[in-house]
Amino acid sequence: MRTKIIAGNWKMNKTLEEAKALTAELISMASEIKGDAKMVLCVPFPYLLSTKDQLGKSRIQVGAQNCSEQDSGAYTGEVSALMIKSIGIPYVILGHSERRQFFKEDGKLLAIKVDKALGNDLTPIFCCGEPLEIREKGTHEVLVRKQVEESLFHLSAESVKKVVIAYEPVWAIGTGKTASSQQAQDMHAVIRKQLAAKYGDGVAQQIPILYGGSVKPDNAKELFSCPDVDGGLVGGASLKAKDFIDIVKGA
Numbered sequence: 001m002r003t004k005i006i007a008g009n010w011k012m013n014k015t016l017e018e019a020k021a022l023t024a025e026l027i028s029m030a031s032e033i034k035g036d037a038k039m040v041l042c043v044p045f046p047y048l049l050s051t052k053d054q055l056g057k058s059r060i061q062v063g064a065q066n067c068s069e070q071d072s073g074a075y076t077g078e079v080s081a082l083m084i085k086s087i088g089i090p091y092v093i094l095g096h097s098e099r100r101q102f103f104k105e106d107g108k109l110l111a112i113k114v115d116k117a118l119g120n121d122l123t124p125i126f127c128c129g130e131p132l133e134i135r136e137k138g139t140h141e142v143l144v145r146k147q148v149e150e151s152l153f154h155l156s157a158e159s160v161k162k163v164v165i166a167y168e169p170v171w172a173i174g175t176g177k178t179a180s181s182q183q184a185q186d187m188h189a190v191i192r193k194q195l196a197a198k199y200g201d202g203v204a205q206q207i208p209i210l211y212g213g214s215v216k217p218d219n220a221k222e223l224f225s226c227p228d229v230d231g232g233l234v235g236g237a238s239l240k241a242k243d244f245i246d247i248v249k250g251a
């Protein structure tokens with residue numbers, strides 16, 4: 001059985017004061033949660049350390065939203081995987097569709113970022129997913145398989161087991177339009193089958209595949225009950241403590 005993971009992606013939201021208030025609410029609400037679902041808050045860089053300190057011994061963990069493909073040096077404004085590791089943060093989102101769209105990150109670059117993350121003992125939450133026009137054309141499986149292959153298939157079986165994949169159809173992100181649980185399950189099964197063909201079923205069964213795209217308290221339970229959906233990457237709803245906790249309860 002794969003443990004469910006619910007990761008909140010705060011994106012570029014909240015001041016420090018607001019971040020602290022949200023974290024405080026989450027800490028108190030998380031204590032009522034039964035079950036073993038993992039909770040992760042992927043917060044903006046300036047709040048990584050304070051959020052981690054504030055969480056203390058709470059069962060909630062912290063993640064970054066990106067890292068550089070470079071190790072160190074003259075790359076003004078960038079943050080390396082080693083820096084993230086050095087402050088004790090275990091997770092990093094890579095290849096979010098907003099990074100692909102606005103910062104032109106492609107599969108080759110993301111393969112390097114995945115290496116940097118794994119090389120620094122960070123767990124990458126590697127995002128893939130198709131835009132609306134691709135879904136309408138019916139080539140979404142081809143595209144998502146390509147995204148997975150380009151950025152992950154250079155990894156050894158030992159390494160790929162340390163990756164978390166997030167399938168996030170771009171048309172469902174921030175739109176309030178969720179993939180149906182059938183659409184989510186179908187794509188997750190395609191990804192798992194692809195992993196099994198490359199690495200064997202034993203490895204494929206160990207890799208968590210999260211769904212992202214307008215996950216809300218009222219659709220979380222149905223999505224998370226699909227056999228290949230191992231939790232969620234949650235944007236908008238992770239900015240409200242009660243919504244996020246209700247989503248975790250759905251797992």
Ligand code: PGA
Nearest residue numbers: 173174213214234235236
């Ligand atoms: P959303 O965002 O839940 O607001 O759709 C998900 C994401 O971008 O990870």
